Amino acid sequence: MYICVCKAVSDRAVRQAAHSGATSLADLRERLELGTCCGKCACAARELLAEVRTGASAPGEGRA
Numbered sequence: 001m002y003i004c005v006c007k008a009v010s011d012r013a014v015r016q017a018a019h020s021g022a023t024s025l026a027d028l029r030e031r032l033e034l035g036t037c038c039g040k041c042a043c044a045a046r047e048l049l050a051e052v053r054t055g056a057s058a059p060g061e062g063r064a
Protein backbone atom coordinates (compact mmCIF):
# COMPACT_ATOMS: atom_id res chain seq x y z
CA MET A 1 0.00 0.00 0.00
CA TYR A 2 1.22 3.49 -0.79
CA ILE A 3 1.76 5.80 2.15
CA CYS A 4 2.89 8.65 -0.08
CA VAL A 5 1.05 8.64 -3.39
CA CYS A 6 2.89 11.67 -4.76
CA LYS A 7 6.29 10.02 -4.43
CA ALA A 8 5.10 6.40 -4.72
CA VAL A 9 6.47 5.44 -1.31
CA SER A 10 5.03 2.22 0.06
CA ASP A 11 4.48 1.17 3.65
CA ARG A 12 7.16 -1.44 3.06
CA ALA A 13 9.68 1.25 2.12
CA VAL A 14 8.78 3.20 5.25
CA ARG A 15 9.18 0.09 7.40
CA GLN A 16 12.55 -0.64 5.83
CA ALA A 17 13.67 2.93 6.44
CA ALA A 18 12.53 2.69 10.06
CA HIS A 19 14.43 -0.54 10.53
CA SER A 20 17.46 1.16 8.99
CA GLY A 21 17.36 3.95 11.55
CA ALA A 22 14.80 6.50 10.37
CA THR A 23 13.16 7.93 13.47
CA SER A 24 11.31 10.99 12.22
CA LEU A 25 9.38 12.41 9.33
CA ALA A 26 12.46 14.44 8.46
CA ASP A 27 14.42 11.19 8.13
CA LEU A 28 11.76 9.79 5.80
CA ARG A 29 11.82 12.98 3.74
CA GLU A 30 15.56 12.76 3.40
CA ARG A 31 15.69 9.05 2.58
CA LEU A 32 12.51 8.55 0.55
CA GLU A 33 11.31 12.05 -0.41
CA LEU A 34 8.08 11.14 1.37
CA GLY A 35 5.97 14.20 2.12
CA THR A 36 7.85 16.56 -0.16
CA CYS A 37 4.90 17.29 -2.43
CA CYS A 38 1.38 17.78 -1.01
CA GLY A 39 2.24 16.61 2.51
CA LYS A 40 -1.01 14.70 3.04
CA CYS A 41 0.92 11.54 3.89
CA ALA A 42 2.67 13.03 6.92
CA CYS A 43 0.16 11.83 9.49
CA ALA A 44 0.03 8.26 8.16
CA ALA A 45 3.82 8.15 7.88
CA ARG A 46 4.24 9.30 11.49
CA GLU A 47 1.78 6.67 12.67
CA LEU A 48 3.56 3.95 10.73
CA LEU A 49 6.94 5.02 12.08
CA ALA A 50 5.58 4.91 15.62
CA GLU A 51 4.05 1.52 14.95
CA VAL A 52 7.36 0.11 13.72
CA ARG A 53 9.30 1.67 16.59
CA THR A 54 6.95 0.23 19.21
CA GLY A 55 6.80 -3.15 17.51
CA ALA A 56 3.06 -2.94 16.92
CA SER A 57 1.56 -4.28 13.72
CA ALA A 58 -1.42 -3.11 11.76
CA PRO A 59 -4.61 -5.13 12.06
CA GLY A 60 -4.54 -8.08 9.70
CA GLU A 61 -0.81 -7.84 9.19
CA GLY A 62 1.11 -10.97 9.94
CA ARG A 63 4.36 -10.89 11.85
CA ALA A 64 7.33 -13.04 11.02
Ligand code: FES
Pocket residue numbers: 003004005006007034035036037038039040041042
Ligand atom coordinates in the same frame (compact mmCIF):
# COMPACT_ATOMS: atom_id res chain seq x y z
FE1 FES B 1 3.03 12.29 0.18
FE2 FES B 1 1.61 13.93 -1.37
S1 FES B 1 1.03 11.99 -0.58
S2 FES B 1 3.59 14.25 -0.55
